[in-house]
Amino acid sequence: MKQTPRRIKLGLMLQGAGGFMNAWRHHRVPVDASVNVSWYRQLARQAEEAGLDFLFVADGLHINEKSLPHFLNRFEPLALLSSLTAVTQRIGLAGTISTSYSDPFTVARQLASLDLLSNGRAGWNVVTSPLAGSARNFGREHPEHGQRYQIAGEYIEVVQGLWDSWEEDAFIRDRQSGVFFDANKLHKLNHQGEHFTVEGPLNIQRSAQGQPVIFQAGASESGIRLAAASADAVFTNARTLEEAQHYATRLQQEAQMAGRQPPGIFPGINPIIGATLAEAEEKYQYLLSLLSLEQALDYLGRFFDHHDFSQYDPDGPFPDLGELGQNSFRSTTDQVKRQATEENLTLREAAYRTALPKGDFFGTPQQVAETLIRWVEQGAASGFILCGPVLNEALEDITRLVLPILEARGYWYQDDRSTLRERLEIPVRPNRYTQARSRLQQAERSAC
Amino acid sequence: MKQTPRRIKLGLMLQGAGGFMNAWRHHRVPVDASVNVSWYRQLARQAEEAGLDFLFVADGLHINEKSLPHFLNRFEPLALLSSLTAVTQRIGLAGTISTSYSDPFTVARQLASLDLLSNGRAGWNVVTSPLAGSARNFGREHPEHGQRYQIAGEYIEVVQGLWDSWEEDAFIRDRQSGVFFDANKLHKLNHQGEHFTVEGPLNIQRSAQGQPVIFQAGASESGIRLAAASADAVFTNARTLEEAQHYATRLQQEAQMAGRQPPGIFPGINPIIGATLAEAEEKYQYLLSLLSLEQALDYLGRFFDHHDFSQYDPDGPFPDLGELGQNSFRSTTDQVKRQATEENLTLREAAYRTALPKGDFFGTPQQVAETLIRWVEQGAASGFILCGPVLNEALEDITRLVLPILEARGYWYQDDRSTLRERLEIPVRPNRYTQARSRLQQAERSAC
Numbered sequence: 001m002k003q004t005p006r007r008i009k010l011g012l013m014l015q016g017a018g019g020f021m022n023a024w025r026h027h028r029v030p031v032d033a034s035v036n037v038s039w040y041r042q043l044a045r046q047a048e049e050a051g052l053d054f055l056f057v058a059d060g061l062h063i064n065e066k067s068l069p070h071f072l073n074r075f076e077p078l079a080l081l082s083s084l085t086a087v088t089q090r091i092g093l094a095g096t097i098s099t100s101y102s103d104p105f106t107v108a109r110q111l112a113s114l115d116l117l118s119n120g121r122a123g124w125n126v127v128t129s130p131l132a133g134s135a136r137n138f139g140r141e142h143p144e145h146g147q148r149y150q151i152a153g154e155y156i157e158v159v160q161g162l163w164d165s166w167e168e169d170a171f172i173r174d175r176q177s178g179v180f181f182d183a184n185k186l187h188k189l190n191h192q193g194e195h196f197t198v199e200g201p202l203n204i205q206r207s208a209q210g211q212p213v214i215f216q217a218g219a220s221e222s223g224i225r226l227a228a229a230s231a232d233a234v235f236t237n238a239r240t241l242e243e244a245q246h247y248a249t250r251l252q253q254e255a256q257m258a259g260r261q262p263p264g265i266f267p268g269i270n271p272i273i274g275a276t277l278a279e280a281e282e283k284y285q286y287l288l289s290l291l292s293l294e295q296a297l298d299y300l301g302r303f304f305d306h307h308d309f310s311q312y313d314p315d316g317p318f319p320d321l322g323e324l325g326q327n328s329f330r331s332t333t334d335q336v337k338r339q340a341t342e343e344n345l346t347l348r349e350a351a352y353r354t355a356l357p358k359g360d361f362f363g364t365p366q367q368v369a370e371t372l373i374r375w376v377e378q379g380a381a382s383g384f385i386l387c388g389p390v391l392n393e394a395l396e397d398i399t400r401l402v403l404p405i406l407e408a409r410g411y412w413y414q415d416d417r418s419t420l421r422e423r424l425e426i427p428v429r430p431n432r433y434t435q436a437r438s439r440l441q442q443a444e445r446s447a448c
Numbered sequence: 449m450k451q452t453p454r455r456i457k458l459g460l461m462l463q464g465a466g467g468f469m470n471a472w473r474h475h476r477v478p479v480d481a482s483v484n485v486s487w488y489r490q491l492a493r494q495a496e497e498a499g500l501d502f503l504f505v506a507d508g509l510h511i512n513e514k515s516l517p518h519f520l521n522r523f524e525p526l527a528l529l530s531s532l533t534a535v536t537q538r539i540g541l542a543g544t545i546s547t548s549y550s551d552p553f554t555v556a557r558q559l560a561s562l563d564l565l566s567n568g569r570a571g572w573n574v575v576t577s578p579l580a581g582s583a584r585n586f587g588r589e590h591p592e593h594g595q596r597y598q599i600a601g602e603y604i605e606v607v608q609g610l611w612d613s614w615e616e617d618a619f620i621r622d623r624q625s626g627v628f629f630d631a632n633k634l635h636k637l638n639h640q641g642e643h644f645t646v647e648g649p650l651n652i653q654r655s656a657q658g659q660p661v662i663f664q665a666g667a668s669e670s671g672i673r674l675a676a677a678s679a680d681a682v683f684t685n686a687r688t689l690e691e692a693q694h695y696a697t698r699l700q701q702e703a704q705m706a707g708r709q710p711p712g713i714f715p716g717i718n719p720i721i722g723a724t725l726a727e728a729e730e731k732y733q734y735l736l737s738l739l740s741l742e743q744a745l746d747y748l749g750r751f752f753d754h755h756d757f758s759q760y761d762p763d764g765p766f767p768d769l770g771e772l773g774q775n776s777f778r779s780t781t782d783q784v785k786r787q788a789t790e791e792n793l794t795l796r797e798a799a800y801r802t803a804l805p806k807g808d809f810f811g812t813p814q815q816v817a818e819t820l821i822r823w824v825e826q827g828a829a830s831g832f833i834l835c836g837p838v839l840n841e842a843l844e845d846i847t848r849l850v851l852p853i854l855e856a857r858g859y860w861y862q863d864d865r866s867t868l869r870e871r872l873e874i875p876v877r878p879n880r881y882t883q884a885r886s887r888l889q890q891a892e893r894s895a896c
Contacts, residue, residue, distance in 0.1 A: 024621065024628065031621035035653060037565055041534070061553070063651045065631045072629065073619065073653050076554070079561035082530035086489070102554060105509070105585040106524070113527035117485055137553040139645035171521065173472065173479035178740060180472065181520065183513045197587035203511045205483060205521050292626060 054092025094123025
C-alpha cells in the first residue's frame, strides 16, 4: 500500500568544507573552511533560506597528526551554534557534546542557553566519545563501551531533570508588586545516581520549545538501546537502503520495549548530483583528483588497523588480508572486501572508492529524489542530514535541483515554524512538576 | 607631578537589568532582562557604538530561592558571548568561567572558539567559585579557598599551554600540493601536574590576538597573587579610592615579585548621574522606591551571616551587633557599622544605603568625570567596568554626558582597533615553540 507523501525533513552538517576528506582543496570553498566564520554563516543563511530544518555540528575530543583536515582545527559546537543564533531565525541548531567528558550541570546550562538564545531551536547530539585518546585530554580513564552508554543514559536523565528546574509559569515578574518568581515553581533535582550526584536547581528557564531536542548517533547495540530509550531523533551512517532498514527495525523493536515512539531517523548523505549522469561522473572525477593515491591508501588503512597498503602494487588486485579488518569497522571492511571481489577492483580503485563512495545518492536530480523518497517510503528515514561531499555545492544542488522534484511529488514544502520540535514534529516534554500538579488536580476534581 | 592624560578604558557588565538588585523593576528595562536576547544585543551594539572596549559577563554556579533576580535565571557566559560575535565587530567579549568546576581542555576549546569567532576579541574572567553549594551541582567536594587558587594557577597554565598547540604558521593549506599543515608546528602539551593531566594537542588554531585575554577577579591575598602571576587585567569591587589604591599597591608588589607587569585594574562602578545634583538625587530616590524595606533588610542580613534585621525598629538606631559580621564580608560589615555610627543612621537608612550605595560615582557629569580621572591618575584604575545600577541608563549617561568631558580633557577617544589585546594594550603572548625556535636560530646565528 502506497503511503501518503509526507514532508521529508532535512539537516545540514556544518563540518569544514564537507564530509569528503579533501573537500578543502575544492576550488569553490575557502581552504580554511573548518574555522571560517563567514563560510558557516553563509551556509547557515542559505540552508535557512532553502527551508532546511536544522544545522548539525559534529565533534571530536582527540586529534593527532593523522587526523582528517576538518578534525584538526575546528570550532567547539556550542560556541559555533551560539554564534549562529544571531544570523538565523527558523533553522534548528543541533550540536554534539560528549557525555563521557563533561559535567551535566554545565552542559544543561549551555544547551538551555542556546535554546533560549535561539528562541527554541536547540538540539543536542549525545555521543559517548569512541576515541580512547580523549581520556588523555581529560586526565581520566576511558570508560569501556557498555559503561559509556550507561553513563550517557543517566547523564541525559540528569540534564532533562535540570531542565525541569523552573516550571513554565514560574517567573511572575510583576513590576508593580515586586514579585519576581513563584518559589513553589522552582525545584531542586536532588539526583543521586550511580555516576552522578547533582542537586540543582538550574539557573535558567525553559525555552519556547520547552527543552532542547535530543539526537543520538550510536549505531552499536548499546547505542540503539540508548536512542530508543532517550532520543527524539537519530543520526545514522547507513550506506545502503538495506542497512538503513535493518537499523530502523532494530530501533523500532527497542523503542517498543522501552514503551516509546521510535525516534526519527536521519541518515547522513553525501550526494553527487549532475544534470546528466555524465555530469555527475565529471564531478566525481574532479573530487577524486583532489585526493592522492597515498592519501587514499592511508585512509583505507584506517579501517584495517592502520595496515600499510602502500606495500602493494596499486594496480594489482585487492590484496588478500585474511582476518585483518575484523575490528570495530567490520561492516565497512567487509563491504570493501566484498566489493573488491565482486567488481574485480584494483587496490587503487578500492581505495578511492572507500575514500569517496558513489553510493545511493549519486546521479541525476530525478534519481537522487527517487532514492530519497524510496528511503522514506520504506521506513528507513524520516529525513536526511546533508554532509557533503562538498557542502556549498551539495546544498545548492539539493536546493536548486532536487527540492523542486520532491515538492512536485508532495514530499517537500517550506515549513516556516520556528522551534526545532515543531519542525521535526516532536511533542514538547511537559515539565514533570507541572504535569504532576495537573494530574493531582484532575484526581481531586474527579474525586469530588 | 601631573601625568599625561591616557585614554580611560571602559567595559560594560552584561548582567540582567543591571547591578542594582531590583533593577528589573525599573520602568525603562524589560522585566525579563537577564534572559532577554534583544536587550543584550542592543546594549552590546550601543556599547560598541559608544566606543567601549569590552563586554563582561559574570557568572555563578549555584542558586537557591534567596538568590538575587539576575542570578536566578541567566545565560551561561560562553553561549551568550558567542551569540554576540555576530552583532558586534570591535568590542571585546569577556566571560566568567570557573576553574573549580570545569575541564581545562573544554574551556580552552570554547574560549579559543569564541576568540576565533570574534576575530580576536575574547577574554576569560578566571574565578574559583566561592559558593560551597556549587560543589553539590557537580557531585564533588568544594576545595577550600587556598586550594581553589592553587588549582586555578595550574588550570591557567594548562589552558595557555593548550592554546600553544598550533604555531601561528602551522596551517599551510596549499590547494595545489594538497599540503594542509606542517606537522612540526603541531605540539602536544603533555602536562602532568598536581591537579591536571592533559595531553593535547588542542583542535583549534590561534586567533587574531593569539590567545584570549585573562581577567581575574579575586580580591583575597590568594586572589591577588594569582592575578599578579597570571592575569592581564583584574576586575575589582573597590568602593573608595583608598581601597582601590591599597589594592593597586598590593597587586603591584606581587607582580614585581612574580617578575611581571602588573595587570590593568578595572573597578566595577554603578554611577548615578544627573545634570544637577538634585536630578541625581531624584534618580537615586526613584531606585530606592523599587526596593521594599523587607528586601533591604534581608539584603543587609546577607553580609551578617543572615542575621534577621526585621526584629528591630527600622526607624530606631542601627543595632549593636557585637562580634556579628566578622566574616568573609568583613570589609563591608565594618563599613556599614562605621557609617551608621558616624552619620547617626537609622537601621532603615543603613539598609537602603547598603543595598544601593551612592558611592564615589554619584553626582553631575562633571563630578563623575573628575572622579574617574582622579582614580586613574592616582594609579587606582586603568579603566572601569560599568555595572549599573541600571544598565541602559548608566550607559547612556556615561556616553552622552561623561565621555565628552573625558574627551575634552584628553582621557577619551574612539579607538577603532578590533582585538581585545590591542584595545587594552596587552602584548600578544608569542607561541612558546615559535619563540624557542627563534631563540635557537638567533643563538646559532650569533655562534657563526
